[in-house]
Amino acid sequence: MATRLSSRFLILPPAATTTTLRPRKPAKTLAASYRRHRPRVTVAVQAAPSGGAVAPAAAAGDAGLPPAEAQRLVEFLKADLPHLFDDVGIDRSAYDDRVRFRDPITRYDDIDGYLANINLLKIIFRPDFYLHDAKQTGPYEITTRWTMVMKFSLLPWKPELVFTGLSIMGVNPQNLKFCSHVDIWDSIQNNEYFSFEGLVEVFKQLRYYKTPDIETPNYLVLKKTANYEVRRYPQFSVVKAKGLKLTGSSGFNNVTGYIFGKNASSEKIPMTTPVFTQASDDKLSDVSIQIPLPMNKDLNSLPAPNTEAVTLRKVEGGIAAVKKFSGRPEEEIVVKKEKELRSQILKDGLKPQEGCMLARYNDPRTKSFVMRNEVLIWLNDFTLE
Numbered sequence: 001m002a003t004r005l006s007s008r009f010l011i012l013p014p015a016a017t018t019t020t021l022r023p024r025k026p027a028k029t030l031a032a033s034y035r036r037h038r039p040r041v042t043v044a045v046q047a048a049p050s051g052g053a054v055a056p057a058a059a060a061g062d063a064g065l066p067p068a069e070a071q072r073l074v075e076f077l078k079a080d081l082p083h084l085f086d087d088v089g090i091d092r093s094a095y096d097d098r099v100r101f102r103d104p105i106t107r108y109d110d111i112d113g114y115l116a117n118i119n120l121l122k123i124i125f126r127p128d129f130y131l132h133d134a135k136q137t138g139p140y141e142i143t144t145r146w147t148m149v150m151k152f153s154l155l156p157w158k159p160e161l162v163f164t165g166l167s168i169m170g171v172n173p174q175n176l177k178f179c180s181h182v183d184i185w186d187s188i189q190n191n192e193y194f195s196f197e198g199l200v201e202v203f204k205q206l207r208y209y210k211t212p213d214i215e216t217p218n219y220l221v222l223k224k225t226a227n228y229e230v231r232r233y234p235q236f237s238v239v240k241a242k243g244l245k246l247t248g249s250s251g252f253n254n255v256t257g258y259i260f261g262k263n264a265s266s267e268k269i270p271m272t273t274p275v276f277t278q279a280s281d282d283k284l285s286d287v288s289i290q291i292p293l294p295m296n297k298d299l300n301s302l303p304a305p306n307t308e309a310v311t312l313r314k315v316e317g318g319i320a321a322v323k324k325f326s327g328r329p330e331e332e333i334v335v336k337k338e339k340e341l342r343s344q345i346l347k348d349g350l351k352p353q354e355g356c357m358l359a360r361y362n363d364p365r366t367k368s369f370v371m372r373n374e375v376l377i378w379l380n381d382f383t384l385e
Contacts, residue, residue, distance in 0.1 A: 057139070058173075064139025065171060073142055073171065077134045081144065084118060085127045096172055096179040103183035104191050104198030114181070125150035125161070130220065132384060140171040145384065147221055152206060161205040163187065164224045187224050209326065209372040211361055215272045217292050222319070222384050227344045229324075230382065233317040236292055237299050238276065240311050243287040246277045246358045247331045251289040254309045259291060265303040270294050274359040274374070282354045284335065290315075319382040321345045321352065322374050329373045334358055337375045351380040 058064045101108045130147040137143040150161045170180035188197045223230040241251035261268045276290040323341040338356045361372040
């Protein structure tokens with residue numbers, strides 16, 4: 001992804017009917033109150049049971065965590081987990097010494113291994129962690145939903161790996177410490193350790209896509225499935241002209257002419273990526289070509305176009321399902337990708353809008369096998385669960 005995150009961590013409010021976006025370039029400072037006053041878990045003095053690292057089932061007549069206690073642990077996680085990979089770190093005292101961690105490709109059976117794994121990820125991947133929600137899901141169980149973006153700095157092209165999913169946190173009823181942590185990835189079916197499917201997913205994300213090192217619209221991946229991503233885009237502005245087809249270049253000279261100074265004040269505007277072509281109807285025939293404008297440019301401060309063929313408009317943003325692919329984006333291929341994506345999101349119970357957008361990140365001289373192309377379909381009424 002071309003846009004760099006200027007802050008490492010971010011809390012998103014709990015998902016209700018819709019989720020609230022934080023852009024890929026979050027604010028540079030975290031809420032200072034979380035760093036200075038994050039709540040600590042107050043625990044009872046009873047010792048944890050030997051090997052007590054799995055979420056226990058409630059005994060007969062045991063209703064589980066009292067509501068106030070469950071809410072306190074939920075609020076603690078909302079304040080503590082955003083520090084998972086920063087210099088503050090998580091509160092070790094909130095976890096059993098024998099806490100058991102498991103995800104599809106790693107597992108640890110004590111707090112030292114758990115923390116060592118976190119430190120290893122910090123060194124190799126420089127993760128960015130986004131907490132979307134935390135809630136009680138069992139008598140002694142709290143589940144969080146998250147997105148983690150990791151840049152693998154050991155490879156020359158520094159690929160970004162994106163994982164979304166759930167963490168199921170078991171609570172020891174005797175001391176109210178977390179005694180288990182099981183991660184479920186959205187992008188695979190087999191989440192049991194050791195998952196060969198999980199290992200393949202990691203290697204798939206190491207492949208090289210050429211993304212120009214220039215500004216691109218911010219977005220946050222809310223959910224990454226095996227076939228597509230669900231992203232939230234904030235509002236952004238574009239310069240727009242009439243096009244003929246999704247993969248065509250008609251109108252491109254008009255929009256680039258505006259950027260390169262053919263406007264009312266002869267102002268040259270920094271180039272961005274990708275080039276969008278948008279079809280607003282189900283036949284993919286009503287097409288426009290668009291180039292995003294820099295985020296620091298307000299529509300009111302931009303120079304007026306010199307020609308009626310060019311317009312400036314604000315894209316309201318929202319939730320989009322996105323399918324990435326390489327190769328030359330020929331019309332037949334793009335139409336096929338759009339049909340595949342629409343079929344997949346309908347199968348998953350999502351509500352697609354008519355039309356689609358094609359995002360082309362590279363100039364035509366780029367080698368086809370490293371090209372980055374994306375088909376986007378805007379969604380209605382999306383809820384992150």
